Amino acid sequence: MSAAKNINITLKIWRQKNAKAKGSMETYKLDNVSTASSFLEMLDQLNEQLINEKKEPVAFDHDCREGICGMCSLYINGRAHGPDSGITTCQLHMRMFNDGDTIYIEPWRSKAFPVVKDLVVDRSAFDRIQQAGGFVSVNTSGNTIDANSIPVPKDDADKAFMAAACIGCGACVATCKNGSAMLFVGAKVSQYALLPQGKVEATQRVLNMVRQMDEEGFGNCTNTGACEIECPKGISLENIARMNREYLKASLK
Amino acid sequence: MAKSALLKSSIVKKYWMALTGLFLCLFLAGHLAGNLQLIFGTSLQFNEYALFMTTNPAVKLLSYLTYISIIFHAIDGIMLTIQNKKARPVGYAKTDGSSSSFASRNMAVLGTIILVFIATHMVNFWAKMHFDKNMPLMVKEIEVQGNKQKFYVGTQVGQFFPVEQVAKEGEKPDPVTMLPKQFVIKNKTELHYSQADVKAADLYKDLHKLTVDFFKDPKFGLAFTIFYVFSMGALGFHLWHGFQSAFQSLGVNSSKITPVIKFVGKAFAVIVPLLFAIIPIFLHLKK
Incomplete structure (x- = not known):
């Protein structure tokens, strides 16, 4: 990796005052951005510049900045x-860009x-989909069985774990030309469908989660x-296929 | 499952799309096998096949299934496309198509081209075969004692009827001899004795001639051929994505089977439209 240097860039950013306002793309010039800085640090730098100019800073979502929270x-x-x-965007660095880039x-x-x-x-639509079935009902009154006491085939455990890696960031929806949430829902359905603990409620889960997904207006x-290409956690299309299978099984019951 | 879910649920729509699509892939394979007789068979073989396809009851049932599949596939596709457009009311200022294939992003456009093609195709061939009063009957030129003579061909083996002995319906007797011709054609394909009004034979419609003339038409033959080949290109791209997509929709996806499905799908998407497209080019260029 070459040493960090400073670059000058042009930013075209969507500005929208609130949910009802009509937004537009605005252009900003930002100089002396270190290629060692992260993308969000670059936006912090822009916001400092905007605040100094007595302008409204750009609102953007972020939290852990470690690539795991999905914010x-x-x-x-x-x-x-x-x-x-x-x-995720927080793990994106300015060394991916060149001097003079827009x-x-x-x-x-x-x-x-x-x-x-x-x-x-x-992104609370994702929360509502989760609430519709993305959980396992467990009696937590003190006699909960240790999860490891139930044998799980290694292959299933690995696949469930890979599906559970979904952080619910919504990149799949954003990148899909249809604005579909099926990779997210497929991952959430899969992570439970593969495990014995999840099989108990599998039928209702997939029907409810898909119904909620459709009601939210996803494509x-x-x-x-x-989606699979852009997913920061590498969630595979196999999970959508598994959801399709689960839905078929549940529909025929 | 609630009744409304049959059409409403996003996943059920995928099942329908996949099932009708795969059925139409079977139809394509069958249709292609028939069409290839235009290159590898005689005109009689082709017309025999055409007669079989228009009269056999099992084929009739399959044809209705095909019409229903095409209509359902198209309507479902249009509904999906409208819903999917609504799912993103405000588009992006900048997009990068590198994460999906051209075919997968343009299934609706490709499907529309194919639908237009099917409509023209049915007007040009299917409707003429079924309804056109002027649909030509098969005529074969045979050398009889050194002279070439034209004969209508009957559907039973060895039935040949000299063309000059056959009158059109309503044709007057010869003004000189006052004798009517021996045969008269009724109900498009039935050959009757003109005196006794008894059926002598069933004749073949000449779909082979109609097809060859269509693509050899001095004015429009080239345009028809180009449109046909263009449509097969669209079909190829449609299948490139559609074939393997159908299996994914039906939940068939694993590291073992998916590479096989993708390979077969791509091979099908290249070979089938290519063979379809070669036929009109062959007919257009044939002397």
Whole structure:
């Protein structure tokens, strides 16, 4: 990796005052951005500049900045979480860009993810899908069985774990040309369907979660596979296929 | 499952799309096998096949299934496309298509091209075969004692009827001899004795001639051929994504089987439309 240097960039950022306001793309010049800084640090730098100019800073979602919380988003230069694979925006670094680059930054675009302000979108639709069935009902009154006392085949455990890696960031919805949430729901359905603890409620789970997904206004999956490519956690299309199987099984019961 | 879920649920729509799509892939394979007789068979073989396809009851049942599949596949596709457009009311200022294939992003456009093609195809061939009063009957030129003579061909083996002995319906007797011709054609394909009004034979419709003339038409033959080949290109792209997509929709996806499905799907998407497209080119260029 070459040593860090400073670059000057042009930013085109979606600005929208609130959920009801009509937004637009605004252009900003930002100089002396270190290529060692993260993308979000670059936005911090922009916001400092805006505050110094007595302008409204750009609102964007972020939390852990360690690539695990699923809070950061951003559609950067036409790609969810920007031009690198297997990472969230907070793990994206400015060394991916060159001096003089113009960078487009837009919020996730989906009817089910309305813009709250600037680059912040409301992803509570995902929470409602989870609440519809993305859990295992366990009696927690003190006699809970240790999870490891139930044997699970290694292959199933690995697949469930890979599905459970989903952080619910919404990149799959953002990148899908149909705004479909099936990779997210597929991962959540799979992580339980593969495990003995989850099988008990499998029928209702898949029916309820899919119904909620449809009610939220997400689009329909057409198997383009873009979600799988852009997912920061590498969730595979196999999970959508598993959800399709689970749904068929549940529908025939 | 609630009744409404049959159409409403996003996943059930996928099942329908996949099932009708796969059935239509079978139809394509069958249709292609028939069409290839235009290259590898005689005109009689082709017309025999056409007669079989238009009269056999099992084929009739399959044809209705095919019409229903095409209509359902198209309507379901249109509904999906409308819903999917609604799912993103505000688009992106900048997009990057590198994470999905051209075919997968344009299934609706490709499907529309195919639907337009099917409509023209049915007008040009299917409707003429079924309804056109002027649909030509098969005529074979045979050398009899050194002279070439034209004969209508009956559906029973060895039935040949000299063309000059056959009158059109309502044709007046010869003004000189005042004798009517020996045969008259009724109900499009039935050959009757003109005196006794008894059926002598069933004749073949000449779909082979109609098809060859269509693509050799001096004015429009080239345009028809180009449109046909273009449509097969669209079909190829549609199948490139659609074939393997159908299995994914039905929940068939594993590291073992998926590479096989993808390979077969891509091979099908290249070979089938290519063979379809070669036929009109062959007919157009044939002397």
